[in-house]
Amino acid sequence: xxxxxxxxxxxxxxxxxxxxxxxxxxxxxxxxxELIDLGxxxxxxxxxxxxxxxxxxxxxxxxxxxxxxxxxxxxxFSDLAAVGADPLGLLITVSFxxxxxxxxxxxxxxGISDACKEAGSFVLGGDTNEGKTLSLSGCAVGLVPKNSxxxxxxxxxxxxxxxxxAAGLGSVYAFLRLFQPENKLPESLYLPMARIKxxxxxxxxxxxxMDTSDGVFHTLDTLMRVNRCYFVLHDEWQKxxxxxxxxxCRAQGFPSWLSLASVHGEFELCxxxxxxxxxxxLSEAARMEWHPILxxxxxxxxxxxxxxxxxxxxxxxxxxxxxxxxxxxxxxxYFKELLAFARETGIER
Amino acid sequence: xxxxxxxxxxxxxxxxxxxxxxxxxxxxxxxxxELIDLGxxxxxxxxxxxxxxxxxxxxxxxxxxxxxxxxxxxxxFSDLAAVGADPLGLLITVSFxxxxxxxxxxxxxxGISDACKEAGSFVLGGDTNEGKTLSLSGCAVGLVPKNSxxxxxxxxxxxxxxxxxAAGLGSVYAFLRLFQPENKLPESLYLPMARIKxxxxxxxxxxxxMDTSDGVFHTLDTLMRVNRCYFVLHDEWQKxxxxxxxxxCRAQGFPSWLSLASVHGEFELCxxxxxxxxxxxLSEAARMEWHPILxxxxxxxxxxxxxxxxxxxxxxxxxxxxxxxxxxxxxxxYFKELLAFARETGIER
Numbered sequence: 052x053x054x055x056x057x058x059x060x061x062x063x064x065x066x067x068x069x070x071x072x073x074x075x076x077x078x079x080x081x082x083x084x085e086l087i088d089l090g091x092x093x094x095x096x097x098x099x100x101x102x103x104x105x106x107x108x109x110x111x112x113x114x115x116x117x118x119x120x121x122x123x124x125x126x127x128f129s130d131l132a133a134v135g136a137d138p139l140g141l142l143i144t145v146s147f148x149x150x151x152x153x154x155x156x157x158x159x160x161x162g163i164s165d166a167c168k169e170a171g172s173f174v175l176g177g178d179t180n181e182g183k184t185l186s187l188s189g190c191a192v193g194l195v196p197k198n199s200x201x202x203x204x205x206x207x208x209x210x211x212x213x214x215x216x217a218a219g220l221g222s223v224y225a226f227l228r229l230f231q232p233e234n235k236l237p238e239s240l241y242l243p244m245a246r247i248k249x250x251x252x253x254x255x256x257x258x259x260x261m262d263t264s265d266g267v268f269h270t271l272d273t274l275m276r277v278n279r280c281y282f283v284l285h286d287e288w289q290k291x292x293x294x295x296x297x298x299x300c301r302a303q304g305f306p307s308w309l310s311l312a313s314v315h316g317e318f319e320l321c322x323x324x325x326x327x328x329x330x331x332x333l334s335e336a337a338r339m340e341w342h343p344i345l346x347x348x349x350x351x352x353x354x355x356x357x358x359x360x361x362x363x364x365x366x367x368x369x370x371x372x373x374x375x376x377x378x379x380x381x382x383x384x385y386f387k388e389l390l391a392f393a394r395e396t397g398i399e400r
Numbered sequence: 401x402x403x404x405x406x407x408x409x410x411x412x413x414x415x416x417x418x419x420x421x422x423x424x425x426x427x428x429x430x431x432x433x434e435l436i437d438l439g440x441x442x443x444x445x446x447x448x449x450x451x452x453x454x455x456x457x458x459x460x461x462x463x464x465x466x467x468x469x470x471x472x473x474x475x476x477f478s479d480l481a482a483v484g485a486d487p488l489g490l491l492i493t494v495s496f497x498x499x500x501x502x503x504x505x506x507x508x509x510x511g512i513s514d515a516c517k518e519a520g521s522f523v524l525g526g527d528t529n530e531g532k533t534l535s536l537s538g539c540a541v542g543l544v545p546k547n548s549x550x551x552x553x554x555x556x557x558x559x560x561x562x563x564x565x566a567a568g569l570g571s572v573y574a575f576l577r578l579f580q581p582e583n584k585l586p587e588s589l590y591l592p593m594a595r596i597k598x599x600x601x602x603x604x605x606x607x608x609x610m611d612t613s614d615g616v617f618h619t620l621d622t623l624m625r626v627n628r629c630y631f632v633l634h635d636e637w638q639k640x641x642x643x644x645x646x647x648x649c650r651a652q653g654f655p656s657w658l659s660l661a662s663v664h665g666e667f668e669l670c671x672x673x674x675x676x677x678x679x680x681x682l683s684e685a686a687r688m689e690w691h692p693i694l695x696x697x698x699x700x701x702x703x704x705x706x707x708x709x710x711x712x713x714x715x716x717x718x719x720x721x722x723x724x725x726x727x728x729x730x731x732x733x734y735f736k737e738l739l740a741f742a743r744e745t746g747i748e749r
Binding site: 071072075084092093099101103142143156161172179181182183190 | 420434436440441449450451455458494495498505506509512513516517521526528532535541
């Protein structure tokens with residue numbers, strides 16, 4: 052198994068040169084959003100995150116102004132959802148070329164505004180600049196009750212692994228958009244939503260959580276390393292995958308679980324629940340008409356595997372993650388390598 | 401006087417499409433950082449700001465990696481200083497081209513780290529991406545006691561106008577860097593610091609405050625519009641301007657107050673103090689070995705003027721501000737228009 056994760060090395064190369072704040076609760080890699088002790092009388096931690104749209108714009112993956120705005124808000128709110136925060140709002144930094152069309156800005160702004168409404172939140176402020184290329188970043192802030200801390204660490208042997216909803220849509224959206232633009236998914240079928248209200252329930256129950264913005268296997272790889280545990284997944288792809296993802300994979304002749312492996316994920320939450328709390332959790336979830344999907348269990352060990360009817364298939368999620376770092380900027384090469392890897396495992400041969 | 405400020409129109413074109421958060425204390429344009437009510441038992445407001453380096457990089461104004469990192473932190477902390485916040489920390493979003501040199505990142509990181517130490521603060525987290533061009537934005541957060549709110553509005557007739565320190569260095573730094581690179585200022589003479597500790601004293605005394613990051617006249621124009629007042633400035637340039645700014649202007653044959661008018665400012669604070677509190681304020685400032693500079697007074701009316709021994713010269717600060725929007729991306733044209741404008745006023749003929 053590949054344990055030299057390029058993304059981790061890149062982040063630590065910078066982070067190691069900074070002094071850690073005494074107010075910061077989480078260590079590096081331990082949470083989707085930074086958790087800050089506000090001191091004083093506050094009964095909440097501040098949750099803070101920043102995320103930019105870079106490769107998604109340069110590759111043409113997001114090109115409609117409404118979608119660009121929507122995604123800028125969603126990628127940031129999703130990190131708040133993964134720590135169970137109540138969002139306070141979003142700051143945006145935008146840089147436009149001087150020849151940006153007149154319709155672009157209002158449409159992008161509407162995308163941001165609509166995604167904020169979905170998250171029950173607001174744009175608090177921002178910064179606008181004139182640049183050579185379109186460039187967008189956001190920063191979301193929220194509050195988490197001190198007694199309901201939810202981070203990426205905390206999973207224990209025997210815990211159940213869940214997804215907040217069916218996955219794989221982000222992956223097939225990207226595949227069609229980049230390789231078969233004539234078949235691309237209508238934007239209205241994509242537009243993912245940050246799982247804010249689910250995160251607020253989860254903070255009372257989950258032992259760990261992370262969003263699937265970089266794909267389910269990237270998420271499992273991170274959680275497995277932070278928790279030093281082993282995840283065994285069921286091979287029930289019909290249950291786990293979004294119907295559109297299943298259909299696109301079938302039509303293209305791809306193993307359907309491939310749509311969990313690409314780096315363009317959804318904004319579902321992947322989380323673990325102890326068996327003792329599972330019943331209460333599912334009852335409360337059902338009450339809000341939310342039906343999380345059981346995908347596996349936590350075992351002793353270190354790694355990720357898929358249990359089929361016949362055998363246990365080990366998945367080198369470290370290698371999958373590094374692939375998106377090394378060839379991710381060349382979508383064609385990236386997709387071919389990923390497909391070859393998926394076929395080699397022999398799952399769904 | 402020009403009252404159609406392009407920068408304001410550009411910001412409002414976006415902001416008008418967003419719903420204002422019920423937790424947000426300030427209206428648009430009313431504060432350098434957004435002030436958010438955290439609810440619950442908190443005795444502080446959250447102060448939040450985001451600022452990016454865009455034109456500063458594309459123009460080559462900042463080119464050393466250390467300076468780039470330093471400025472990324474300083475531009476964000478300076479907005480916290482202007483609302484008198486105690487900083488909690490900084491989030492950074494960086495996007496590098498894949499061929500960025502190996503020395504660049506550690507040097508830039510050291511610049512961020514050193515500026516954080518100067519501000520008594522920390523990097524809390526961030527996001528790294530691979531992009532076509534270098535792109536950097538930051539987001540700073542802090543806390544302000546609810547009983548010491550300091551914003552851009554609140555100035556009253558009769559208040560004294562101060563700068564936290566001598567100005568004009570940012571302007572001459574930019575002039576030399578862009579037009580006479582053979583004479584450029586050593587980086588060590590520039591490296592501006594966010595006025596965090598001064599801001600924390602000011603929040604107890606000032607009726608309004610704003611930083612001079614876009615130049616002193618840009619700041620006065622904003623404050624004059626937010627407060628609907630008139631600022632009369634003394635023509636004591638020797639006292640008001642940084643010795644290097646005075647010397648560069650003398651050597652180049654420019655009116656020295658020109659260095660208050662360009663859009664590349666310093667990170668001083670411009671603020672107003674009521675005459676009743678002036679003595680106590682100056683005493684406390686002196687105790688921390690800080691000597692703010694009196695530059696003028698607030699009068700009834702609407703505008704900005706300079707009082708010379710002979711006459712009152714009206715300055716169309718709205719026109720100065722629009723100039724940086726319309727021709728700011730062409731430094732040569734911008735500088736020529738600004739110089740022509742400055743000479744026309746007849747101050748320091």
